[in-house]
Amino acid sequence: MYTLVGSVKSRAFRVLWMLEELGVEYKVEGVGPHSPEILAVTPSGKLPVLKDDDDIVIDSTAIIQYLADKHNKFTFATGTIERAHQDSFTCFALDDLDGILWNAAKHSFVFPEELRASGVKAAAQYDFAKSLETLEKRLGDNEYIMGDTFTVPDIIITHCYGWATSSKFDWPDGKLKDYVERVRLRPAFVRAQEIRSTS
């Protein structure tokens, strides 16, 4: 039995979505960062954590890749060239989308006020726009980022799209917007969103 620890309004949403894609049994402990429940399973106090019976996995991307590998779904196999390309997209999504959004968030509301630097958000929006140009070129005319197959990086990229728009980062119309809107039509995403909206 899987237990997702962490409010699904955080990056835990990525794990919720993957669990819905897999159609496996799970429960959610919707706790906040640095709560006693999360500190009991990770020293950083950060969300999310997955409990797989007595084992614990930390970090949303590590968790969804673990689930994909374990169930042999939504991933290419390790040691294949396709997996190398897939991992390249995952790294891109983390460095060039998630990392930029997270840095902007830190300087908007996470850090103590005296440590927040003005101008960081504008620089982040500039950097993010460059990332999207690259991503659009890499996506090409593909249905999913890896072609016909829905994989782990589609979850991270599409989650970052929602995060970006709610943080007032531009995501221009065109192929890349059509792609994320298409991915968001997946029934598992719609179910996960319903769960999030009632949490």
Ligand SMILES: N[C@@H](CCC(=O)N[C@@H](CS)C(=O)NCC(=O)O)C(=O)O
């Ligand atoms: N790379 C980690 C990031 C974890 C993370 O920063 N989670 C946020 C919530 S989305 C958090 O718990 N923040 C609290 C903090 O930074 O102390 C992941 O993807 O799980």
